[in-house]
Amino acid sequence: MKEGQTLLTEKQEKFEELREKLLAGGGERAVARQHERGKMTARERVYALLDDRSFVETGLFVKHRSTEFEMDKKDAPGDGVITGYGTINGRLVYISAQDFTVIGGSLGEEHAAKIARTQEAALKVGAPMIAINDSGGARIQEGVDALAGYGRIFFNNTQASGVIPQISVIMGPCAGGAVYSPALMDYVFMVDNTSEMFITGPKVVQAVTGEEVSSQDLGGAMTHNSISGVAHYRATNEEDCFSQIRTLLSYLPQNNMERPDALPCDEDPDAKRLELNTVIPEDPAKPYNMLDVITAIADRGEFFQYQEYYATNMLTGYIRLNGEVVAVIANQPRVMAGCLDINASDKAARFVRTCDAFNIPLLTLVDVPGYLPGTQQEYGGIIRHGAKLLYAYSEATVPKVTLITRKAYGGAYIGMCSKHLGGDIVFAWPGAEIAVMGADGAANIIFSKAIRNADDPEKERTAKIKEYEDKMMNPYIAAARGYVDDIILPEDTRQRLISSFDSLKGKRVLTVSKKHGNIPL
Missing domain, CATH: 3.90.226.10 (2-enoyl-CoA Hydratase; Chain A, domain 1)
Known part of the structure; x- marks a missing residue:
């Protein structure tokens, strides 16, 4: 032995x-x-x-x-x-x-x-x-x-x-x-x-x-x-x-069969965020920092960004709302006025698909004047790249809540998780402008003959821009059609978002049986 x-x-x-x-x-x-x-x-x-x-x-x-x-x-x-x-x-x-x-x-x-x-x-x-x-x-x-x-x-x-x-x-x-x-x-x-x-x-x-x-x-x-x-x-x-x-x-679950862990939150979910009432400048052409909106609504003001240095006209990342993980996709008006371009579309589309795969709800904050124009964008395939974002949002089955803070124009309005792409709940602030295009461009097209024949074309043009703004540049027409679920005060945003995501926890979606889709890569 x-x-x-x-x-x-x-x-x-x-x-x-x-x-x-x-x-x-x-x-x-x-x-x-x-x-x-x-x-x-x-x-x-x-x-x-x-x-x-x-x-x-x-x-x-x-x-x-x-x-x-x-x-x-x-x-x-x-x-x-x-x-x-x-x-x-x-x-x-x-x-x-x-x-x-x-x-x-x-x-x-x-x-x-x-x-x-x-x-x-x-x-x-x-x-x-x-x-x-x-x-x-x-x-x-x-x-x-x-x-x-x-x-x-x-x-x-x-x-x-x-x-x-x-x-x-x-x-x-x-x-x-x-x-x-x-x-x-x-x-x-x-x-x-x-x-x-x-x-x-x-x-x-x-x-x-x-x-x-x-x-x-x-x-x-x-x-x-x-x-x-x-x-x-x-x-x-x-x-x-x-x-x-x-x-x-x-912020992530272990796998696609689980949800991210919720954490205790000691903040009052019904507390108002008064600072949001003044975050949007009165001049619609003046930029503001969308990060101010995100940190105001997030638990403890914490926002963990994804691709922080890339395509900075689009913000992506993770926050918690009343302890629950939420993914944020937001236009950044401080960079290129928040326009969608090739890189921003790719960044947001990849992020949306990643979050959808791992059961992370999507919050989309919208202030977008449209797609970035120019030969560089067209030759680079903005049509194909922009379509990736449409595809990603349409394909996603997680809870999707959208808030329009200011501008939502044309195809870019559709692409930023509108009701038409399966947005579950869409909110707008009272100053939101939901339209095919900005008032200047719209007036030039609709009233071109009246402006051209006027004694004072510039004065007539200004009047027609004002007329278009009064009739079309607001959230109420979209709300009347059911494309916007509610118009809310900025100070109530956090409470309404928490309530919305709570209501969507049991969301179930029946998808069409297929081998896989054909995303425009």
């Missing part, structure tokens, strides 16, 4: 030695270089993001089986990726974190298999999947096996789409084919100065096109948050990034 115990102890010691070696990743020198770049190691990131002592690792002992190009002589602990599960604020999540200290975090056959198995486990139990990317790309020595691994990950991304929240975290290089997994996921986070994401790097760009561009300008955090729209959140450092991820998850 003693010999058996001694033998077992020897095996345990061997196990502990091997385990410690694997936990060390690429070794002290590689870890030091990672820290010099201002980056945590993969293991440090996992521990920093998850609840203390909650991480359970899977696949620690996985090894690659490549022998070509002296790969059989290369030691790769965990094959360069850490996988497993743990909790964030007590909620189960699955996680993968590429380890740049091990062969540059390059993706090979077994590396990919570990990520894919983690994705499949997350999908099986209905828990969010978080993928931390920090990799030099495909492991060239493994050839097509590496490419096959990417394909399996992309396939799993697609299978999990709309079923579990998928969060991609770019914390280093992410280039070539590797970029398509983040692109297929629901939310992409990037960190200033250390995140890089592009199909082809600066050297290839220069060789092919002659352009000289830095890695950060080509594919850094601000580039993808403000210009391309590929990323959704930007962080100043890795700790800030993890804090934002934890905040995002607090």
